[in-house]
Amino acid sequence: MEFSRRDTLALGLGAAVVTLLPFSVNAATDDVIASFTGGADMADTGIELTAPEIAENGNTVPIQVSAPGASAIILIATGNPTPGVAQFNFGPLAGAQSASTRIRLAGTQDVVAIAKLADGSFAKASSTVKVTIGGCGG
């Protein structure tokens, strides 16, 4: 098969669209982060995210977050169809600003946790989880 000038152009355009697609996923993640932080800067310390390095089953991945003194923590799965996972708001009787739960991951991706600390600043931690079997059905 010979490529005409028109075919070549179409191929190039298709390739450009494919390379742009991941950015739309990241944009959804950025929206979730922006709606929580309001665009504020995030420190790297003050929050701890515990996630497995490899999860055999993406349907139940144990995750633990801990941020001493935080008033709220959000969990984000950057590679999921909807990136938001959960938001923990700690009340005055919380014994420690930590919680653990089980989440679904669609595939290998970064899990991000952002905490709103007592002084109003934000802290971020992320961890890459390798997923063998995705957990979003199909």
Next chain:
Amino acid sequence: MASGVKPRVKVPKTASAGEVVIIKSLISHKMESGQRKDKEGNIIPRSIINRFTVEFNGQSVLDMTMEPAISTNPYVQFEATVPEAGDFVFTWYDDDGSVYDTTKSVVIV
């Protein structure tokens, strides 16, 4: 109302005043994400628990917002301070408007 929803919570029966206790909560719920399709290719509608709150004698311990990415049978473990004798009230809010709750009492020793 989703069928077979049963909350289970593990709270110590006794504590000393001001003690921090670990609480484990689990509710059986299918947490349909709204992403899956049935055999005919129709999307199964989303049906999840979207909020979980814990209060002790009316004071908030935890208020958690859940998205479809929370696994089937949502499990949450957290810590709470017990300042005095009283009741923990756990409440789950379903997408369909149902509210499930359970209460656990703690005695000071």
